[in-house]
Every structure is written in structure tokens, then in C-alpha cells.
Amino acid sequence: MTLPQSPDAIVVSDAHKTYGTDQKAVVALGGVDAAIQRGEFVSIIGPSGCGKSTMLRMIAGLEEVDSGDVSIFGLRTEDACDAKMIGLVPQVPALLPWLSVLDNVTLPSKINRGAERRRQHGIGGVYTRPDPVDIHGLLDRVGLADAAHKLPAQLSGGMRQRASIVRAFGLQPDVLLMDEPFSALDEFTREALQGQLLEIWRDMQTTVVFVTHNVSEAVRLSDRVIVMGANPGRITAEVEIDLPRPRDEELLKSTAFHDYEDHIRHQLQSAWRDNSAAAA
Amino acid sequence: MTAIDSAVSRMKNAVGTSKKSTSSSSSRSTGPVAAVKSVLRPSFWLPATVLLVIFATLWRWTADSKPYLLPPLSAIGESIVNDWQYYVSNAWVTLQVSLIGLAIAFVASFLLAILISEIPMARRAIMPYAVVLNVTPLVALAPALVVAFGFGSEPKLIVTALICFFPILISVSTGLLSVDPAALHVFRTLKASRFETLWHLRIPSSLPYMFTALRVVFPLSIIGAVVAELNAPGAAEGLGTAISLASSNNQLSVIYASIVFLALMGAGLLFIVTAVERRVLHWHESRQVQS
Numbered sequence: 001m002t003l004p005q006s007p008d009a010i011v012v013s014d015a016h017k018t019y020g021t022d023q024k025a026v027v028a029l030g031g032v033d034a035a036i037q038r039g040e041f042v043s044i045i046g047p048s049g050c051g052k053s054t055m056l057r058m059i060a061g062l063e064e065v066d067s068g069d070v071s072i073f074g075l076r077t078e079d080a081c082d083a084k085m086i087g088l089v090p091q092v093p094a095l096l097p098w099l100s101v102l103d104n105v106t107l108p109s110k111i112n113r114g115a116e117r118r119r120q121h122g123i124g125g126v127y128t129r130p131d132p133v134d135i136h137g138l139l140d141r142v143g144l145a146d147a148a149h150k151l152p153a154q155l156s157g158g159m160r161q162r163a164s165i166v167r168a169f170g171l172q173p174d175v176l177l178m179d180e181p182f183s184a185l186d187e188f189t190r191e192a193l194q195g196q197l198l199e200i201w202r203d204m205q206t207t208v209v210f211v212t213h214n215v216s217e218a219v220r221l222s223d224r225v226i227v228m229g230a231n232p233g234r235i236t237a238e239v240e241i242d243l244p245r246p247r248d249e250e251l252l253k254s255t256a257f258h259d260y261e262d263h264i265r266h267q268l269q270s271a272w273r274d275n276s277a278a279a280a
Numbered sequence: 281m282t283a284i285d286s287a288v289s290r291m292k293n294a295v296g297t298s299k300k301s302t303s304s305s306s307s308r309s310t311g312p313v314a315a316v317k318s319v320l321r322p323s324f325w326l327p328a329t330v331l332l333v334i335f336a337t338l339w340r341w342t343a344d345s346k347p348y349l350l351p352p353l354s355a356i357g358e359s360i361v362n363d364w365q366y367y368v369s370n371a372w373v374t375l376q377v378s379l380i381g382l383a384i385a386f387v388a389s390f391l392l393a394i395l396i397s398e399i400p401m402a403r404r405a406i407m408p409y410a411v412v413l414n415v416t417p418l419v420a421l422a423p424a425l426v427v428a429f430g431f432g433s434e435p436k437l438i439v440t441a442l443i444c445f446f447p448i449l450i451s452v453s454t455g456l457l458s459v460d461p462a463a464l465h466v467f468r469t470l471k472a473s474r475f476e477t478l479w480h481l482r483i484p485s486s487l488p489y490m491f492t493a494l495r496v497v498f499p500l501s502i503i504g505a506v507v508a509e510l511n512a513p514g515a516a517e518g519l520g521t522a523i524s525l526a527s528s529n530n531q532l533s534v535i536y537a538s539i540v541f542l543a544l545m546g547a548g549l550l551f552i553v554t555a556v557e558r559r560v561l562h563w564h565e566s567r568q569v570q571s
């Protein structure tokens with residue numbers, strides 16, 4: 001199947017990606033189709049090794065596909081990167097250890113300076129920028145105002161991940177790609193960061209693609225959850241999360257929330273069972 | 281049983297708190313006063329002093345029984361005190377050769393390291409030779425260079441630069457490539473140019489490697505300068521020349537006095553490198569403490 005490009009969606013169309021050759025070949029993506037609307041918060045969930053990171057890297061333009069097509073609001077990924085439309089939050093914070101938190105989060109603005117102009121004037125109908133982001137305000141919102149002049153080594157894991165998120169949001173990206181950003185954090189920190197992420201997302205209206213292993217995290221954050229299966233990596237189900245926002249503590253305890261969780265767990269299990277049946 | 285347990289745990293607590301308090305007090309008072317205090321503690325200076333006394337005794341005993349092996353320590357001391365101007369001026373010449381040679385090597389090897397880290401083809405062409413030449417004792421080239429360039433400063437600078445070149449090249453090019461892949465991904469999604477990636481990411485990442493090389497290469501530069509001087513004596517000054525002359529005149533104490541100056545120079549350079557490294561790489565050390 002081939003999906004048409006759209007100026008208002010990230011479109012992945014019939015994407016194939018195989019690592020290795022012959023016997024050892026791993027089909028990380030075997031014909032993936034997906035359309036993510038502008039402003040949508042989409043989570044990708046699936047068993048380990050099913051190709052979630054590969055898909056994210058592909059959207060980020062870090063991975064060449066074997067066949068198929070990726071377009072970001074009607075642009076090639078290359079052009080989207082060139083206009084600094086994409087913010088990446090890797091699984092590890094990847095802060096530069098020799099720079100203070102403030103220097104780390106402002107570094108993207110010092111790189112590829114031509115991009116601001118390209119975005120302003122719009123390539124292929126990219127919408128024009130609002131006022132530049134108040135980076136100090138962002139740091140303040142995530143509780144890093146006092147740590148602005150500290151080095152990454154002086155921060156806790158959660159603080160580093162927050163800095164990494166601020167670095168990505170500081171660009172005001174049209175797309176935010178996050179690869180299990182909270183997986184190394186404890187439960188409480190994780191939930192606090194989820195809340196902060198949702199708040200900033202609501203204000204900035206960025207499109208988010210969020211890879212996770214965690215079912216409740218996916219349900220809490222997303223408008224839609226994409227469930228992937230392994231070998232070949234493919235989309236096995238898509239679940240719209242029709243819950244009101246903002247999603248606070250109360251909602252997390254509601255039955256509707258738990259029903260979504262159960263539903264997605266069920267989808268994951270059947271994907272997993274299909275996979276082990278295929279392997280046997 | 282329980283009484284013993286509680287006693288043990290109380291002891292543990294006591295030990296724990298005392299440890300905590302000493303560590304916090306030492307981390308709080310890191311000023312020069314504290315440094316002097318810790319140096320004054322016998323546990324700090326006694327072991328090395330005892331070894332020095334043993335060494336001096338052995339030396340003295342050898343010098344007394346076999347004067348052609350070692351000069352008396354007093355003779356070395358006298359030579360240094362009486363002729364200090366001679367040693368200092370020669371040391372200054374040697375120091376200049378080693379530092380200028382090192383500077384040449386540093387600039388050249390850093391530029392080449394950037395080239396081979398950016399262009400895989402250049403790396404495949406150059407790296408094998410760099411590795412072989414790094415383990416070749418290039419000081420052996422000194423006599424040939426003296427034949428080729430005469431007794432001026434050129435052969436000395438060339439030898440010094442050559443032996444400093446490859447360690448820096450190998451370390452820095454390794455450092456330029458040992459970049460956090462996740463950080464590199466972030467740079468790539470920003471479409472950072474090659475220069476931006478080099479300047480903001482690769483060069484800072486390579487600094488710890490560069491300082492490791494510098495700690496090796498500063499003392500090496502003195503070796504290079506001295507060996508070159510030993511091979512071209514008479515024409516110019518320098519501690520190598522001084523040693524060579526003294527050797528042909530059987531002046532053991534002059535040789536050892538020169539060696540004392542060389543050792544002091546080496547130690548001084550190492551001290552400076554380490555101090556600069558601590559300054560520049562403060563972020564790196566603190567990271568090591570964490571992990």
C-alpha cells in the first residue's frame with residue numbers, strides 16, 4: 001500500500017528496512033504504513049527488537065530505508081532536518097558533558113543557523129514560527145532553573161532527561177521524536193516528567209512520536225497508540241485513546257483508563273503470540 | 281546475640297559517620313592551607329623520604345667504593361651550586377628546542393588527525409604507517425638528520441617534532457571518532473555541518489585523549505631534544521651537548537648534574553600539563569567520579 005503525502009501529516013508509506021543479509025537478515029520494518037496528523041501525540045509500543053527505534057530513526061532521517069517513503073508535512077526528511085523541524089530526544093540524554101545545562105539546551109540554536117530563515121519563509125508550506133521560545137522559562141517549568149549553570153555530571157538522571165527534552169523543545173520543532181526517554185527513571189520521576197511533557201506539548205502544539213515499552217505511559221500520553229509486532233517489524237494494531245485532557249491523577253485511576261491499558265496489553269500479547277508461532 | 285548485633289551496628293554507624301565527617305570536611309577545605317596541611321602529615325612525606333635516604337646511602341656507598349661508577353653526591357651538588365649559570369643557560373636551550381619541536385608536532389598532528397577523522401580514505405591510507413611509526417624509536421634518526429642538516433637547530437627540532445607527532449596523532453584521531461552516538465544523532469537531525477559537528481562535538485570529545493597524549497609527549501620532547509644534542513655536540517649549547525662534552529672529559533658529576541636539571545624540567549612540564557588538564561577537563565573528571 002502506498003499512502004499519499006500530506007502537508008499536514010507525517011506519512012510513512014510502505015517502508016522496508018532489513019539489516020544484514022541472507023540467513024542473518026533481520027527485517028526491522030516489513031512494509032510499514034502510518035500517518036501521523038499535525039499536533040497529534042502518537043506512541044509506538046511493541047516488544048523489544050520489533051523495529052520501534054528503527055522507525056523513529058527513519059523519521060528522523062538517520063536511517064536510509066530500503067524501499068518506501070517518508071515525508072514530513074509534505075517534505076523529505078532531509079529538508080525537514082535542514083529546516084530544524086525535528087527535535088530528537090534519544091533514550092540516553094546525550095547532553096554534552098563539557099557544557100552547562102543552559103549551554104546544552106541553547107546549543108541547537110547555534111547550529112545550522114540558516115534553518116531559522118528557511119522555516120520563516122516556509123519550504124513547502126511549513127507554517128511560520130511564533131516568537132522564539134523562552135528557554136529560561138522552559139527550564140523553569142521543568143524545575144531546572146537552579147541547575148542552569150551546572151554541568152550534566154552534577155545532575156540526577158531525571159534532571160538530565162528533562163534537560164534533553166528542553167533542548168529538543170527549545171527549537172520549537174514541528175515534530176518531536178522521543179525514544180523511550182523515561183525508561184531509565186523511577187516510577188515517580190517518570191510520572192512527573194510525563195505531566196510536564198504533556199503541559200509543554202499542549203502549549204507548543206508539537207507533533208510527538210513517542211516510543212515506549214510502558215503501556216500506562218502510552219495510554220496516558222497519547223491520542224493514538226501504534227502497536228508493533230516483530231519479525232518482520234510491522235504495525236499490528238492502532239488504538240485511539242479517547243480520554244479527556246488534561247489527564248490528571250484521577251483519570252489514571254478511572255476504569256476507562258484501565259480498559260485502554262487492558263486492550264493494548266491484549267493487542268501486545270496477540271502480536272507476541274503470532275510472532276512466537278511464526279518462529280516455531 | 282542481639283546485644284552483640286546492636287553493638288556491631290552501632291560501631292558501623294560510628295565508623296560511617298566518622299568517615300562521612302572526614303570526607304565532608306576535606307571536601308569543604310580544599311584551599312591551599314588544607315593542601316599544605318596534608319603535605320605536612322608524616323604519612324604523606326615519610327615513605328618517599330625513607331626511600332630517598334636508602335637510595336642516597338646506596339649511592340654514597342657505591343661512589344665511595346667504585347668512584348668510576350658514580351660521582352659523590354656532594355660533587356654533583358657542588359657542581360650545580362658553582363656552575364648553576366652554565367646549567368640554566370643550557371637547560372634553557374634544550375627547553376626551547378623541546379617546546380618548539382613539540383609545538384610544531386602538535387599543530388601538524390592535530391590538523392592531520394582532523395583530516396583522517398573526517399575522510400575515511402585518508403584514515404585507511406595513513407593510519408597503518410602512523411601505528412608502525414609510533415612504535416619505531418625515531419630518536420635513532422637523529423644521527424642521520426645531523427648528517428643531512430648539519431649542527432644547527434633544524435635536526436633537533438625535527439627529531440623532537442617527529443617523536444611527538446605520532447602519539448598525538450593517534451590519540452587525537454581516536455578521540456575525534458569516539459563521540460557519543462546519541463549526541464551525534466541529535467546533531468544529524470539538526471543538519472549540523474561538518475565544521476559544526478567538529479567544533480561543537482568532536483574536538484571537545486577528543487580533549488581527554490589529547491591530554492593523555494600530552495602527558496606522554498611533553499617528557500618525550502625533552503628526550504628528543506637531548507638525543508639530538510648528544511648527536512651534534514660542540515656546535516651549539518644544550519644539556520645534551522653538555523653531557524656529551526663532560527663524557528669525553530670524564531666529568532661524571534657534570535653529567536649527573538645535567539641529568540638532575542633534565543629531570544627537573546621533565547617534572548616541571550608534567551606538572552604544568554596536569555594542572556592545565558585539571559582546569560580544562562573539570563567536566564570530565566567529575567563525570568568519572570560519578571560513574
Ligand SMILES: Nc1ncnc2c1ncn2[C@@H]1O[C@H](COP(=O)(O)OP(=O)(O)OP(=O)(O)O)[C@@H](O)[C@H]1O
Pocket residue numbers: 019020026027028046047048049050051052053054055233
Ligand atoms: N544497526 C543495526 N544493525 C543490525 N541490526 C540492527 C541494527 N539496528 C537494529 N537492528 C535490528 O533490527 C531490529 C529492530 O531494532 P530496533 O532497535 O528498531 O528495535 P526496538 O523495537 O527499538 O527494540 P527495543 O525496544 O529493544 O529498543 C532488531 O532485531 C535489531 O537487532
Ligand SMILES: [Mg+2]
Pocket residue numbers: 052053054179
Ligand atoms: Mg529501541
